[in-house]
Amino acid sequence: MTTDQKQMKIVLQMVSGYGGEFKTWRLPEAKADAYTDMDLYVEMAQLAEKGKLHALFMADTPALVNNLNTETPMHSMDPLIAMTSVARATNRIGLVGTFSTTFNEPYNLARHLKTLDVVSHGRVGWNTVTTSTGATADNFGSHIASRKERYGRAHEVIEAVQSLWGSWGESAYVHDKETGQFADLDQIKPVNYRGEYVKTSGPLPIPPSEQGQPVLFQAGPSGEGVELAGRFASGVYANPFTIEESREYRDILREAAVRHGREADEINVFTGFMFTIADSKEEALARRRQVMAFDLEETNQRLRYLSAMVGVNLTSLDVEKPLPEGVQNMLQANWQDPRSPRAVELLQEGYSPLDTLAMGVINYHPVVVGTATDVADFLQEWFESGATDGFSIVPDLAHDGVRRFVEEVVPILQERGIFHRDYEGSTLRENLGLPYQYGVKD
Structure with a gap:
C-alpha cells in the first residue's frame, strides 16, 4: 500500500x-x-x-x-x-x-x-x-x-x-x-x-x-x-x-x-x-431464515411484495424450492424499485423465494449474507x-x-x-x- x-x-x-x-x-x-x-x-x-x-x-x-x-x-x-x-x-x-x-x-x-x-x-x-x-x-x-x-x-x-x-x-x-x-x-x-x-x-x-x-x-x-x-x-x-x-x-x-x-x-x-x-454462506442464510420464522405473517407479506418486485405470483409456488426454469424466464424487474434487479438475479441463480428474501433483497440497505x-x-x-x-x-x-x-x-x-x-x-x-x-x- x-x-x-x-x-x-x-x-x-x-x-x-x-x-x-x-x-x-x-x-x-x-x-x-x-x-x-x-x-x-x-x-x-x-x-x-x-x-x-x-x-x-x-x-x-x-x-x-x-x-x-x-x-x-x-x-x-x-x-x-x-x-x-x-x-x-x-x-x-x-x-x-x-x-x-x-x-x-x-x-x-x-x-x-x-x-x-x-x-x-x-x-x-x-x-x-x-x-x-x-x-x-x-x-x-x-x-x-x-x-x-x-x-x-x-x-x-x-x-x-x-x-x-x-x-x-x-x-x-x-x-x-x-x-x-x-x-x-x-x-x-x-x-x-x-x-x-x-x-x-x-x-x-x-x-x-x-x-x-x-x-x-x-x-x-x-x-x-x-x-x-x-x-x-x-x-x-x-x-x-x-x-x-x-x-x-x-x-x-x-x-x-x-x-x-x-x-x-x-x-x-x-x-x-x-x-x-x-463461517459459510449456508450458515449465514440459515440464521436469516431462522429470524424470518419468528414472524410467518410478516414473511408472507414480504413474499407478496417480492412477487410485485419480479412480476410473478410467487405465493402460488413452493417457496422453499428454486423456481421452475419456465417461471424463471418470466421474471421481470420492477423499474420503480431499484432492488428488483437483484431479486430477479438471485431467483434466476436458483435461490428459492424464501432464501431470496433471506438474502435481504427488500431491506432498506444493500445486504450481504455470507x-x-x-x-x-x-x-x-x-x-x-x-x-x-x-x-x-x-x-x-x-x-x-x-x-x-x-x-x-x-x-x-x-x-x-x-x-x-x-x-x-x-x-x-x-x-x-x-x-x-x-x-x-x-
Whole structure:
C-alpha cells in the first residue's frame, strides 16, 4: 500500500443495542434486554474502537414508529445520553448523533453538543435532519411544516448553532490563578442571531474542543437536502441500492459542495450497508431464515411484495424450492424499485423465494449474507468504483455482529490496503481528514 492510497471510512450504526433486523432479539445468542443495558452499548463501542472504526452513528426519531409488540425499537432510548455514556469509556472513536432542526432550539442544541464535544475531547458529530414524522410533531404539540419552511429553518438553525459555538473566543479561556483572570470577556461576545424562523442572543459560555466544534452530517436525498449538505455537511448518510445510483448521488453532492464555495472532497458519503456474517454462506442464510420464522405473517407479506418486485405470483409456488426454469424466464424487474434487479438475479441463480428474501433483497440497505470475505469483497467493490467514501454498517444482530466485523472483516480490509490500521489523530475531524473549524465558516 502506498501512503497516498485512499482508504474507506466506516461508521457503526448503533440502532437500539440489537441490530438492524428487529426480530433478532429472539435469537439464543441475543441479549433480550439490550435496549436498557448501557454497559452493553459501551462494550460494543469499545469493540468498534478496537477495530479502528471512525465513528458510532446514532439515528433518532423522537416518537414511537414501529411495532414494539414483537420488534425491538429502531433507536436508543436517548442519543445524547447514549453518546455521553460511550464518550467516557472510549478515547478515539467518533460519536455522531441525530438531532432535528425542526423540533429543537439552537441554544439547547449548541449547548448540548458543544459540551459533549469538549467532554469527549473533540469527537462529536451532529447529523442534522428536518423531521417530517407526524407522531413526532404530535409529541411536541406542533405540526409538520412545509418542506420549504423545514429547510428554511434548518439553514437558520445550523447558522445560529455554529454562531453560538464560535461565540467564545478561541483564546478566551485564560483560567490564570496568578492574575486571577478566569476568562477574557472581550473575546466572549453575543451573536444576536435574528432569522425568519429562529432567534438567539448568546453568547454560549463554553470553550472550543480540540477539534473546534462538532462535525456536521446530513441525511436526506431531496434537492433541499443536497443543498443543505453542500453548504454545511462534512458527512452524508446515503441509502442507494446500486453502485451506479450511489456514484451518481455522490457526484451530485460533490457538485453541491463546489457550488457553495467548498472543495468537493469536503463531503464524505457513507453508504448504508447491512450484513450477516457466518463461517459459510449456508450458515449465514440459515440464521436469516431462522429470524424470518419468528414472524410467518410478516414473511408472507414480504413474499407478496417480492412477487410485485419480479412480476410473478410467487405465493402460488413452493417457496422453499428454486423456481421452475419456465417461471424463471418470466421474471421481470420492477423499474420503480431499484432492488428488483437483484431479486430477479438471485431467483434466476436458483435461490428459492424464501432464501431470496433471506438474502435481504427488500431491506432498506444493500445486504450481504455470507462470510467475512464476502462482506469485504462487497465493500471493496463499491469503494474502489468511486460509489462512496465509506459505509454506515449495520449488523443483523449487534451482539455478535460487531465482534465478527471487527475481528474478521477489518483485518481483510487492512491487508488489502483500503482501511487504516490506526486512527490518524485524536479528534473526529482528524480521523475523517477534515480541517479544523470554529464558528460559522466564511
